[in-house]
Amino acid sequence: MTLLAAATAQPLAAQTGKSCDASEYRQFDFWIGEWNVVETKTGAVAGKSKIESLYDGCGVRENWEDPELTGGSLNIYDKTDGKWHQFWIDSSGARREFIGAWEDGKMVLVATRPSTAHSGRTASIRMTFTKNADGSVRQYSDAKLQDDDAWSERYDYTYRRK
Secondary structure, three states: OHHHHHHHHOOHHHHHOOOOOOHHHHOOHHHOEEEEEEEOOOOOEEEEEEEEEEOOOOEEEEEEEEOOEEEEEEEEEEOOOOEEEEEEEEOOOOEEEEEEEEEOOEEEEEEEEEOOOOOOOEEEEEEEEEEOOOOOEEEEEEEEEOOOOOOEEEEEEEEEEO
């Protein structure tokens, strides 16, 4: 009994070693940095963002700012389901929970929730993050309603290091 109590009293990390050493935890590291963000097609300023590694490399935090909105996300790879999870909140009161994975050299995250514009229907929002050859990052987002085949563009941003 005493041995069981001692084992459960130790923090989980102390019992298992460093928790986030697996290469999957590094899949989103290309996004880490301080960025000026522009619209990819026009070059117009979209905002700025600071992305940082947290908690011994277990998490990635995004801090977004544009003239009309501030917000941010916490991101983590979950080894129990083999997926990335992102929880976004912002100054408009919105929240989204994205789930995804590293696919073909890109991070692809999808949130599914009831549509605010179409009562009784579900909407999916997809974000695709791609590291460009010049070190910039493209974040492309599109959306669709349930039972629709076509995705419609929401935005297309390029992150350029400050």
